[in-house]
Structure formats: structure tokens, C-alpha cells
Amino acid sequence: MTNKKRNAPARPRTRHSSGVTHVNEPHHDNFTVVGNHLAQHAELSLVAIGLALHIQSLPEGTPIGIKALAAKFPEGEIRIAAALRELEEHGYLSRPRERLQSGQVTTRTISYNKPRLAVALAAPVAPEPEAPPKAPPPPGKATELLAGLRARDSRLLLTERDVHRLAPAVSEWLERGVPPTAVVRTLTTGLPAEPIKHPAAFLAHRLTAQLPPHLPAPPRTITPPRPDPLQTCDGCDRAFRSPHPGRCRSCRRSAVA
Incomplete structure (x- = not known):
């Protein structure tokens, strides 16, 4: 009696007359493992899911800017930028801004195969509450x-x-x-x-x-307002400061012109 080969292609199932039928063959090389939490995500768009699958399959160090992705796919820069924001909001992607020693600001893209908590935008630091008055000694x-x-x-x-x-x-x-x-x-x-x-x-x-005077009140520290967070322009992929994502001033002027 001969043993069945483990790598033989599985026969298609014909139990159901409707719905999807899977014909699964094992992959031995050139494949990417993706969780169903991403492939069957109920809130992500299909563009975002497909873009996440593509990003997770890329080698380390591959550029995935908006223009680089738009050059590969027919969706265009606007839809790709919106899909990247979806992945950021749901924790599959983060794009922190880093300042190099030369002073130039660059974007470092981090892809997560499991969703992480989305990085919240920097909010203004609330002033420290004043210390409650000391209770009089008993x-x-x-x-x-x-x-x-x-x-x-x-x-x-x-x-x-x-x-x-x-x-x-x-x-x-x-x-x-x-x-x-x-x-x-x-x-x-x-x-x-x-x-x-x-x-x-x-x-x-x-x-x-000989009653001494009251101690002077400590000076109140005024917290300066925090600047707007850095955003990535949906048009030119440059960094600009704004409370909301979108396009930089140059791209907005070009669009108006």
C-alpha cells in the first residue's frame, strides 16, 4: 500500500452547489503569511487590505511612498493616500517623522503584521493642576x-x-x-x-x-503651545505641519491655479 504524497494538490470540494470553492496547493517558497484579521477586516476597504498585503510582502527597505505605490498600481495617489491613512488608523502601519543629523526630516514607515494601537497625534500638553492648599496644622x-x-x-x-x-x-x-x-x-x-x-x-x-509674612506663591509655569503635528502631503509626499492630514500649501496652490 502506497502512502499519499503530502504535497499533492488537494481535490476541489463539491459539497456545496453555491459559494466559494477552494483549491489549495502548498507553497514552499515565495509566499507571505497573512492573518485573517487583515484579510477579512470588516472596516478596512478592499484597497487598504490589498495595499497592506502588498506592503507585508515587500523586502525590508523597499520604498513605499505615495508616488512609488502610485507608479505600480492604477488606483492613483489620492486613493493610495487614503488607504495608507486607513492602515494607520487601524494599527497596521505607522509613519513617524525623524530628523536626520543634516536637519532634513524624513518618513520612516513601519508595517505590522498584527494590528497595533494607532499612534495618536501629539496633543497640546495640559497645564499642570495647581497644588491644593495645605491643610492647617491640627x-x-x-x-x-x-x-x-x-x-x-x-x-x-x-x-x-x-x-x-x-x-x-x-x-x-x-x-x-x-x-x-x-x-x-x-x-x-x-x-x-x-x-x-x-x-x-x-x-x-x-x-x-514677630509674626513672619506669608511665603510668596511659586511662579506659575506657562506651557507654550505645541506646534501642529507633522503630516505627509497626499500630493507630493512631503512633510508639513497641520492639525489634519491632506495636502501641503504648495500643492493646494497648484490645484487652485
Whole structure:
């Protein structure tokens, strides 16, 4: 019993009287593997699907500009440019602009055999939100600071009523960015040699007379507007800046003329 050859052409199926019938023969060289996600894409036009198949079959480095493709096929530059934009929108093609060391801007075309996320056009950078105002320090921190002054000097012994009465003044210092250690140093440095009869009044005077100003607000950074993204002209395949794809100024003038 002889074995069947694996590379023998398959017989056409005759089970259905209508519809497509496939006669499939194996390819051993000079072929391209294409996914059904592209060949049966529901949103791409047939021109775009065919152009994607052609691009994926080309050797690395083959130029695929609009004019080069229009010279091969009868669709023309307008339909080819529209098909290239379709492939970009659905992630099968990307055409980033690169600036060479000479300063010249060139287009680098990247073909994907599986759809990638389309590269979004550069949008203006939104200004950074302003930092929310800092919450005032809890009054407990102010009361603890005042109650601990007697550890620095026993003459600064305060009653509980005096602590709560002076706490708002200490909180004002803390809200203006003064560290607690600096507040304690201000209240306990340079004390008089004689006894302090009214420590609450003495501290209230220092808190009021030596109150520092508010910190200046940081300067607001103004983000300059971003230039329009680079587009590829549908007529001459040159780069030009515009918010939307289309033709450059020279091609538009030529069309009007």
C-alpha cells in the first residue's frame, strides 16, 4: 500500500452547489503569511487590505511612498493616500517623522503584521493642576508646643486656659511655613533675666510682634503651545505641519491655479 504524497494538490470540494470553492496547493517558497484579521477586516476597504498585503510582502527597505505605490498600481495617489491613512488608523502601519543629523526630516514607515494601537497625534500638553492648599496644622500640635515651653524655661508655665487661648496664634505661624522648632526658638530665646509675672501676655506679644509674612506663591509655569503635528502631503509626499492630514500649501496652490 502506497502512502499519499503530502504535497499533492488537494481535490476541489463539491459539497456545496453555491459559494466559494477552494483549491489549495502548498507553497514552499515565495509566499507571505497573512492573518485573517487583515484579510477579512470588516472596516478596512478592499484597497487598504490589498495595499497592506502588498506592503507585508515587500523586502525590508523597499520604498513605499505615495508616488512609488502610485507608479505600480492604477488606483492613483489620492486613493493610495487614503488607504495608507486607513492602515494607520487601524494599527497596521505607522509613519513617524525623524530628523536626520543634516536637519532634513524624513518618513520612516513601519508595517505590522498584527494590528497595533494607532499612534495618536501629539496633543497640546495640559497645564499642570495647581497644588491644593495645605491643610492647617491640627490645633493639637500648637497646644503641645505651648505646653512644652516650660521644659525650656520654668517661667513659661501656662495654664490650660492660656494654652488654648494662644494656640490660634501659634497655628498662624505654622500655617505660614515656620517649623515648630523655629517657633519654640523664637519664644524661648532672649528671655529677660527678671521673673516673668505674666507668661501668657509675654508670649502673646512675641507671637504678634514677630509674626513672619506669608511665603510668596511659586511662579506659575506657562506651557507654550505645541506646534501642529507633522503630516505627509497626499500630493507630493512631503512633510508639513497641520492639525489634519491632506495636502501641503504648495500643492493646494497648484490645484487652485
